[in-house]
Amino acid sequence: MKTHDTLSRPAVQSLVASRIREVANAGMGRSDVLPFWFGEPDEVTPDLIREAAKTALDTGDTFYTHNLGVPALREALARYASELHRPVSADHIAVASSGVSALMLVAQLLLNPGYRVVIVTPLWPNLIEIPKILGAEVISVPLQLSTRRADPIWELDLDQLLDALTPDTKALLINSPNNPTGWSMPRSRQQIVLDHCRKHGIWLLVDDVYERLVYDAPAGARTCAPSFLDIADTN
Numbered sequence: 001m002k003t004h005d006t007l008s009r010p011a012v013q014s015l016v017a018s019r020i021r022e023v024a025n026a027g028m029g030r031s032d033v034l035p036f037w038f039g040e041p042d043e044v045t046p047d048l049i050r051e052a053a054k055t056a057l058d059t060g061d062t063f064y065t066h067n068l069g070v071p072a073l074r075e076a077l078a079r080y081a082s083e084l085h086r087p088v089s090a091d092h093i094a095v096a097s098s099g100v101s102a103l104m105l106v107a108q109l110l111l112n113p114g115y116r117v118v119i120v121t122p123l124w125p126n127l128i129e130i131p132k133i134l135g136a137e138v139i140s141v142p143l144q145l146s147t148r149r150a151d152p153i154w155e156l157d158l159d160q161l162l163d164a165l166t167p168d169t170k171a172l173l174i175n176s177p178n179n180p181t182g183w184s185m186p187r188s189r190q191q192i193v194l195d196h197c198r199k200h201g202i203w204l205l206v207d208d209v210y211e212r213l214v215y216d217a218p219a220g221a222r223t224c225a226p227s228f229l230d231i232a233d234t235n
Contacts, residue, residue: 015129039179050109069095083222084211085229099209100126107171110203115170120156123175127199127207131171139164143183154183162196171203177210177225184214194231204228 020037027033044050056062068074071090078090096102103126111117113135119128121140123167131138143154143159165172172193177184185193197204206228217223 005162011132011135014168015132018125019124029200050157055112068093082227084224085227099207103127103205104130106136106205107131110205112172115176116166116168116175117171118164119173120161120175120178122178122180123173124179124207125172127175131173136170139169143178143181154178156183156185156189158189158192161193165196165200167195167200167204169200169202171205172197173205175207175208175209177213179210184225187231190226190228191231194228204232 024035027035027037041057054159055160064170074090074093077093077095078088081088081093094102096105107130111131111134115134115136116139117131117136118139118141119131121128121142128138128140141156141164145152146155163202174185174193194204208225208227208229211224211227214223214225
């Protein structure tokens with residue numbers, strides 16, 4: 001009889017454990033520990049959303065829907081994205097069960113064993129391990145803490161990134177604004193990276209989940225961080 005470990009793929013056995021999960025498991029249920037582990041608020045889901053979910057259950061809305069998500073939801077998301085960026089069609093929106101599930105689906109769409117993937121780090125551990133699960137080679141380009149100013153800031157060595165994006169690279173993963181550093185890629189550098197990726201046929205996978213966490217805009221302005229969505233096209 002084979003043990004559980006011998007049934008696992010070596011790529012899975014070599015994955016790095018989630019330190020956040022270890023901390024959470026140790027602290028859950030303790031009143032003397034503040035739960036700063038997961039990316040979630042400290043308030044429960046608003047009544048409006050909870051009531052809508054309960055109503056859907058009560059009316060029997062529990063069957064399969066479109067693979068890309070409920071059309072009305074996709075249309076609402078397209079309108080929201082279009083207010084922040086260039087016009088976005090609902091045909092270009094897909095809804096997954098979670099952010100990590102969506103990232104895994106995209107990785108499965110793009111990556112095969114042996115493919116080369118470049119990742120700007122630090123990055124949420126799941127995004128680093130997902131390509132490894134699929135057998136891809138992961139190359140890390142780390143942000144650097146610059147002390148040239150009075151207030152140290154995180155910066156990306158653009159030349160180092162471009163050097164890492166060799167013609168045999170399959171995909172580039174970027175999280176901007178970045179968790180946990182707060183670093184954000186300026187529009188001018190996004191254009192350079194986009195042009196380089198187009199030149200070499202490199203897929204660009206960008207996690208913009210924190211795009212609304214911008215604090216240098218005028219009060220009351222509806223703004224977001226620079227996004228590749230604003231400069232990318234389908235040509």
